[in-house]
Amino acid sequence: MMRTFDYQRVFTVEDALAALRHPESAFIAGGTELVNWLKEGIESPARLIDITGLPLDGITVEDGVLRIGALARMSDVAAHPVVADRFPVLAQSLLRAASPQLRNMATIGGNLMQRTRCPYFRADYALPCNKRVPGSGCAAHTGDTGSAAIFGWIPECVATQPSDLAVALAALDATVVVHGADGAREIRATEFHRLPDPDPAAHNELRPGELITSVEVPDGLDARRSHYLKVRERVSYEFAVVSAAAAVCLDGTLITEARLALGGVAHRPWRLWAAEEALAGLDIHDESALRAAVEWSFGDARPLPDNEYKVVLAQRAAVRALQEAAA
Numbered sequence: 001m002m003r004t005f006d007y008q009r010v011f012t013v014e015d016a017l018a019a020l021r022h023p024e025s026a027f028i029a030g031g032t033e034l035v036n037w038l039k040e041g042i043e044s045p046a047r048l049i050d051i052t053g054l055p056l057d058g059i060t061v062e063d064g065v066l067r068i069g070a071l072a073r074m075s076d077v078a079a080h081p082v083v084a085d086r087f088p089v090l091a092q093s094l095l096r097a098a099s100p101q102l103r104n105m106a107t108i109g110g111n112l113m114q115r116t117r118c119p120y121f122r123a124d125y126a127l128p129c130n131k132r133v134p135g136s137g138c139a140a141h142t143g144d145t146g147s148a149a150i151f152g153w154i155p156e157c158v159a160t161q162p163s164d165l166a167v168a169l170a171a172l173d174a175t176v177v178v179h180g181a182d183g184a185r186e187i188r189a190t191e192f193h194r195l196p197d198p199d200p201a202a203h204n205e206l207r208p209g210e211l212i213t214s215v216e217v218p219d220g221l222d223a224r225r226s227h228y229l230k231v232r233e234r235v236s237y238e239f240a241v242v243s244a245a246a247a248v249c250l251d252g253t254l255i256t257e258a259r260l261a262l263g264g265v266a267h268r269p270w271r272l273w274a275a276e277e278a279l280a281g282l283d284i285h286d287e288s289a290l291r292a293a294v295e296w297s298f299g300d301a302r303p304l305p306d307n308e309y310k311v312v313l314a315q316r317a318a319v320r321a322l323q324e325a326a327a
Contacts, residue, residue: 009050030105066217070109089226093168096230109212116159145304151266157196170269171245171261174217180210193268222247227325240264246321272297284326
């Protein structure tokens with residue numbers, strides 16, 4: 001049974017931050033994620049602060065930067081002509097992220113605030129999970145690891161981050177802008193979600209009392225030649241088994257610069273830094289060379305008993321995303 005709570009609506013960022021200082025408060029916008037947390041017993045705030053009245057839904061390109069307000073709806077961002085034309089990987093990640101009904105409600109900031117879709121974390125009855133009850137253990141580590149991470153996991157947590165948008169933002173070197181009592185600061189999209197540590201209950205790099213206000217994406221040429229590939233168990237609304245976001249610059253058919261990020265393989269979007277270096281100078285049509293370059297980033301992959309398939313699947317997805325981006 002959900003706990004009863006107070007409700008407050010705010011209309012400025014300053015009022016939102018002030019309201020958040022009230023004990024046991026939480027922000028709500030589209031509610032497509034928070035309502036699940038309430039029903040599943042993951043969160044039980046004493047007060048919900050409605051931030052839908054904040055002026056944070058703009059989508060602009062100025063000074064070579066795409067700025068997306070944290071309260072912009074996923075459907076509006078995906079349909080925006082500038083995003084669709086100049087940042088296709090972003091539009092594709094949003095369109096593949098959820099059903100049309102959810103996209104019409106869900107916000108950009110809320111999408112980034114998603115927590116793991118690990119079935120043990122989301123269970124509606126008590127199971128060991130260090131993210132829900134620190135120190136209780138990790139049922140996934142000794143249970144079904146088919147959907148678990150292959151990078152960055154520790155025995156205390158083998159979960160993955162489900163946000164499709166986060167993977168695309170990581171590939172484009174985007175930043176997440178947040179506001180708190182000390183003003184504004186930026187967090188790199190590749191670092192916004194935290195890898196688990198021995199106390200893995202923390203999900204991201206937001207500090208207490210902070211609010212996401214926007215996302216900023218460099219408007220580079222590689223953003224125009226980009227693609228998001230999502231591999232899932234069914235075509236309709238489903239979370240990624242593995243996903244890949246690619247952006248590439250070409251000189252004829254030769255790669256001059258490439259950016260690659262994977263989803264479904266770690267507790268944050270996983271940039272393939274070594275592969276990006278190895279891809280420079282390769283012919284985009286030389287698939288065997290592309291595969292060899294991508295493999296450079298898998299030396300530290302640690303598959304679990306049920307998810308060894310993710311290593312091969314992720315490599316193939318990365319190559320496919322590169323070639324689709326180039327096309």
